[in-house]
Amino acid sequence: xxxxxxxxxxxxxxxxxxxxxxxxxxxxxxxxxxxxxxxxxxxxxxxxxxxxxxxxxxxxxxxxxxxxxxxxxxxxxxxxxxxxxxxxxxxxxxxxxxxxxxxxxxxxxxxxxxxxxxxxxxxxxxxxxxxxxxxxxxxxxxxxxxxxxxxxxxxxxxxxxxxxxxxxxxxxxxxxxxxxxxxxxxxxxxxxxxxxxxxxxxxxxxxxxxxxxxxxxxxxxxxxxxxxxxxxxxxxxxxxxxxxxxxxxxxxxxxxxxxxxxxxxxxxxxxxxxxxxxxxxxxxxxxxxxxxxxxxxxxxxxxxxxxxxxxxxxxxxxxxxxxxxxxxxxxxxxxxxxxxxxxxxxxxxxx
Amino acid sequence: xxxxxxxxxxxxxxxxxxxxxxxxxxxxxxxxxxxxxxxxxxxxxxxxxxxxxxxxxxxxxxxxxxxxxxxxxxxxxxxxxxxxxxxxxxxxxxxxxxxxxxxxxxxxxxxxxxxxxxxxxxxxxxxxxxxxxxxxxxxxxxxxxxxxxxxxxxxxxxxxxxxxxxxxxxxxxxxxxxxxxxxxxxxxxxxxxxxxxxxxxxxxxxxxxxxxxxxxxxxxxxxxxxxxxxxxxxxxxxxxxxxxxxxxxxxxxxxxxxxxxxxxxxxxxxxxxxxxxxxxxxxxxxxxxxxxxxxxxxxxxxxxxxxxxxxxxxxxxxxxxxxxxxxxxxxxxxxxxxxxxxxxxxxxxxx
DNA sequence: GTGAAAGCGCTAACAA
DNA sequence: TTGTTAGCGCTTTCAC
Numbered sequence: 001x002x003x004x005x006x007x008x009x010x011x012x013x014x015x016x017x018x019x020x021x022x023x024x025x026x027x028x029x030x031x032x033x034x035x036x037x038x039x040x041x042x043x044x045x046x047x048x049x050x051x052x053x054x055x056x057x058x059x060x061x062x063x064x065x066x067x068x069x070x071x072x073x074x075x076x077x078x079x080x081x082x083x084x085x086x087x088x089x090x091x092x093x094x095x096x097x098x099x100x101x102x103x104x105x106x107x108x109x110x111x112x113x114x115x116x117x118x119x120x121x122x123x124x125x126x127x128x129x130x131x132x133x134x135x136x137x138x139x140x141x142x143x144x145x146x147x148x149x150x151x152x153x154x155x156x157x158x159x160x161x162x163x164x165x166x167x168x169x170x171x172x173x174x175x176x177x178x179x180x181x182x183x184x185x186x187x188x189x190x191x192x193x194x195x196x197x198x199x200x201x202x203x204x205x206x207x208x209x210x211x212x213x214x215x216x217x218x219x220x221x222x223x224x225x226x227x228x229x230x231x232x233x234x235x236x237x238x239x240x241x242x243x244x245x246x247x248x249x250x251x252x253x254x255x256x257x258x259x260x261x262x263x264x265x266x267x268x269x270x271x272x273x274x275x276x277x278x279x280x281x282x283x284x285x286x287x288x289x290x291x292x293x294x295x296x297x298x299x300x301x302x303x304x305x306x307x308x309x310x311x312x313x314x315x316x317x318x319x320x321x322x323x324x325x326x327x328x329x330x331x332x333x334x335x336x337x338x339x340x341x342x343x344x345x346x347x348x349x350x351x
Numbered sequence: 352x353x354x355x356x357x358x359x360x361x362x363x364x365x366x367x368x369x370x371x372x373x374x375x376x377x378x379x380x381x382x383x384x385x386x387x388x389x390x391x392x393x394x395x396x397x398x399x400x401x402x403x404x405x406x407x408x409x410x411x412x413x414x415x416x417x418x419x420x421x422x423x424x425x426x427x428x429x430x431x432x433x434x435x436x437x438x439x440x441x442x443x444x445x446x447x448x449x450x451x452x453x454x455x456x457x458x459x460x461x462x463x464x465x466x467x468x469x470x471x472x473x474x475x476x477x478x479x480x481x482x483x484x485x486x487x488x489x490x491x492x493x494x495x496x497x498x499x500x501x502x503x504x505x506x507x508x509x510x511x512x513x514x515x516x517x518x519x520x521x522x523x524x525x526x527x528x529x530x531x532x533x534x535x536x537x538x539x540x541x542x543x544x545x546x547x548x549x550x551x552x553x554x555x556x557x558x559x560x561x562x563x564x565x566x567x568x569x570x571x572x573x574x575x576x577x578x579x580x581x582x583x584x585x586x587x588x589x590x591x592x593x594x595x596x597x598x599x600x601x602x603x604x605x606x607x608x609x610x611x612x613x614x615x616x617x618x619x620x621x622x623x624x625x626x627x628x629x630x631x632x633x634x635x636x637x638x639x640x641x642x643x644x645x646x647x648x649x650x651x652x653x654x655x656x657x658x659x660x661x662x663x664x665x666x667x668x669x670x671x672x673x674x675x676x677x678x679x680x681x682x683x684x685x686x687x688x689x690x691x692x693x694x695x696x697x698x699x700x701x702x
Numbered sequence: 703g704t705g706a707a708a709g710c711g712c713t714a715a716c717a718a
Numbered sequence: 719t720t721g722t723t724a725g726c727g728c729t730t731t732c733a734c
Contacts, residue, residue: 005413006480009727020705025729033703050473052480056410057727060710062356065407081446081660086437086643090445094461095432107482109460110445122401129357129403131458292437296647309432360711371721376713384719408711411726 008051017045028053029063059132066106068319069133070097070312071124071142074112085263086293089308096309097137100316106134108316113142120147128155135159135319137312138170140205158322160315163207165332171318172332173311177207180304180337181214181258184286187302187339188256189222192347193284195229197254199243199264202234211260211288229254233264240267248275248283255348256284262291265301269344280346290340299343311335359402368396379404380414410483417457419670420484421448421663422475422493425463436614437644440659447660448488451667457485459667464493471498479506486510486670488663489521491556509673511666514558516683522669523683524662528558531655531688532565532609535637538653538690539607540573543698544635546580548605550594550615553585562611562639580605584615591615595622599634606699607635613642616652620695631697641691650694662686 014024019042026034027042034042045051059065070093080087090110097108111127113120128136136159142148143164152159153169160171188196198215201208212230219226228250231243240259244267247254259265265287269279277283279299287294287303294301314335322328364375370393377385378393385393396402410416421444431438441461448459462478464471479487487510493499494515503510504520511522539547549566552559563581570577579601582594591610595618598605610616616638620630628634630650638645638654645652665686673679 006727008480010729011727021728022705022730023703026704029729035703038703050476052477054411054483054727055481056407056416056483057710058729059407060405060411060712060727061729062710063729078446078450081439081442084439084443084643086439086647088432088435088437088439088442090442091432091439092435094441095429098461098463099429107460107462109458110449111458112449125401126403129359130406132405132407292435293643293647296437296644298649357711361713362711372712373714373721374719377720380713386719389719405711408726409713411711411728412713413726414713 006054008049010051010053012049013042013045013051016049017042064134064323065132067131067133068097068101068106068108068135068137068316069127069131070108070110070137070139071113071148072110072139073141074114075116077112085291087291089291092308093137093139093312096312097316100313104316104320106316106320108137109133113148115141115145120145121151124148124151128157133157134323135316137315137319138162138164140164140207143172144206158319158328160319162311162315163205165206165210171315171322171328173315173318174207174210174332174334175306175311175337176334177210177337178214178217180288180339181211182218183214183339184258184288184304185215185218186222187341188258188284188286188345189218189224191256191284191345193256194224194348195252195254196224196256196258197229197231197247198226199231199233199240199247199257199259199268201260205235208260215258228252233260235261235263237263237267240264241271244268244271248272248277254283256286256345258286258288260288262287262289262294262301262303265294265303265344266297269297269299269301280344282349284345284348286345290338295342297344302342302345303340305338305340307335307338357405359400361402361404363400364393364396364402367400368393415485415674416483418482418484419448419452419457419459419486419488419667420478420482421459421461421488421490422464422499423461423490424492425465426467428463436642438642440642443659444488444490444663447663448667451664455667455671457667457671459488460484464499466492466496471496472502475499475502479508484508485674486667488666488670489513489515491515491558494523495557509670509679511670513662513666514556516557516561522666522673522679524666524669525558525561525683525685526657526662526688527685528561528688529565529568531639531690532562533569534565534690535609535639535655536566536569537573538692539609539635539637539696540569540575542607542635542696544607545575545699546603546605547575547607547609548580548582548598549577550582550584550591550598550608550610550619552611556586559611566609579603584611586612586614588614588618591618592622595619599623599626599628605634607637607696609637609639611639613638613640613645613652613654616645616654616695617648620648620650620652631695633700635696635699637696641689646693648695653693653696654691656689656691658686658688 101108138161140163143161164172233239233243290303290305452459491514494512515523584590584594641654641656
């Protein structure tokens with residue numbers, strides 16, 4: 001195996017520009033105390049020689065790694081990948097995260113971590129020690145895992161917590177789930193629906209409760225009862241089926257269902273079809289997330305759009321800002337959800 | 352900002368075990384010349400102290416970076432992400448690549464590179480210098496970009512070329528496109544079709560010609576004419592529309608179409624519908640790639656399945672093997688495509 | 703504002 | 719088989 005040495009190092013640049021290593025280092029890192037003239041001369045040498053600093057060496061000498069680690073739940077992520085149902089959560093994170101990282105000379109790396117596992121800490125510690133990332137992005141359900149959050153806090157690594165709002169550590173970001181749930185429900189109420197049912201997500205995800213709260217709030221504001229209009233799911237298609245059957249099996253069935261994610265909404269579509277209900281004539285359905293698949297169902301689903309790319313992009317910005325010593329905003333950052341109206345919603349049936 | 356030092360270094364382990372740094376290093380790297388007893392003692396200290404080597408330091412001292420870089424075409428990848436049409440190319444690469452990397456203590460990192468750009472070389476050189484990856488995975492159309500291939504060869508970095516077969520550099524891997532094209536065509540012929548048309552991909556992708564060759568071969572073997580049965584596309588939906596209109600506009604129209612990717616096949620579905628043709632009764636359609644979306648079209652598309660995860664996984668294995676000094680296999684590696692029969696194929700209309 | 707020296711954590715090369 | 723020494727490329731002190 002060939003022992004590979006850096007072709008052009010800071011030394012070559014220093015020699016070429018006739019300055020000390022230190023000055024070159026200062027120019028690379030855009031430090032203040034360098035005369036413009038000096039900086040130009042060094043920059044010229046850098047460009048001429050095509051010098052690019054070694055991240056490993058920078059990291060070694062106690063500076064940054066220019067690396068941000070994005071953590072996702074191993075089990076769920078792999079299951080999504082294998083299922084090949086078009087969930088593009090990871091892609092949207094990459095889209096928002098990688099591009100924003102690139103703007104700052106950073107890079108993003110993905111890492112899968114088991115939540116349901118007593119060695120989360122060991123797993124994550126190892127990754128941090130090996131990689132020494134400058135920041136970490138947590139996604140649900142990790143964002144609210146106290147083991148993970150405390151570990152990161154202890155290590156003093158800036159970290160974002162997507163889909164999380166509480167605690168005084170890290171940088172929480174949400175899509176305003178409660179408001180989104182409220183708006184979606186209100187949209188159905190505005191169409192004339194009075195019996196708007198809700199299928200919740202698992203309690204493990206804190207955003208499940210927010211979405212429910214939004215629905216509940218809109219219903220309450222409109223003076224509508226919610227008795228018997230809630231069913232519990234766990235984000236899986238199958239749980240959505242069970243919930244939908246429970247909801248639509250009653251004589252006094254709801255005229256609209258707001259499901260906490262796409263899979264469960266698709267299950268509603270299937271159950272409705274089996275029961276001879278036409279969507280949206282007999283039943284309106286709205287989902288959360290808006291993964292690519294919901295534009296292709298029959299009918300296409302009206303959905304709350306989760307702005308993953310934008311949220312990840314903000315997370316990267318805030319992590320780098322924190323790394324640069326800027327204060328982290330006080331409250332949680334809200335990157336508002338969107339709402340895409342498609343064919344699964346209409347006025348309720350008359351009578 | 353806190354200056355972060357490694358909590359547990361090789362020194363601590365050495366002290367704890369009462370051995371030299373070098374011995375610890377040998378244990379970490381599973382080198383042979385260490386007495387079992389010694390190795391156990393050191394390993395015990397490692398476990399006790401929770402030591403994990405710093406990748407940066409390992410890289411700095413001339414060893415590996417334990418990093419494999421996966422290169423994708425910037426323009427196309429970002430377009431796919433933004434389009435949100437459920438293309439899971441990146442996800443499948445991650446699935447196959449990350450998991451295999453993890454087995455060997457490696458990590459995979461994604462990087463986007465412009466092909467149509469005179470500074471590909473500068474761009475890629477910078478990434479290589481900054482990151483010092485132990486290997487690189489090239490995807491189409493990069494796999495056949497001479498600038499990229501030569502650069503990697505010159506740097507002496509093991510690299511895989513997915514979707515490529517030629518040249519004596521790097522590790523070429525294909526899904527056996529020609530065979531897949533042949534099989535798909537044969538499948539249609541077996542159903543009774545005689546006029547099987549083909550929509551090609553852009554010439555920029557070498558696999559376009561392989562897929563075409565497979566179709567041509569099957570048609571030839573069956574003694575069927577191909578005049579007027581080929582149309583050129585560029586993988587875009589719109590180009591697929593144009594090709595389909597050209598093909599289906601004739602009086603003597605084909606009874607089946609094999610499209611070189613999913614988007615163009617979907618365009619065929621749309622054009623057929625506009626012309627009042629029922630798929631699969633009046634027209635059979637088969638696509639290449641089998642992205643998640645094609646299971647949801649109306650009717651669902653019969654498709655050649657591109658084994659991206661498996662191919663990426665093999666690529667990682669071979670790169671690491673090469674890094675370990677093993678000889679690279681001679682011919683191109685073939686990870687055979689699959690074939691998924693769905694509702695878009697049937698016997699041709701009687702007539 | 704600029705430079706010189708020390709050291710980050712690890713491994714290659716050499717010595718014992 | 720094990721230990722010692724000398725860096726890798728860079729940034730952090732700390733002088734000047």
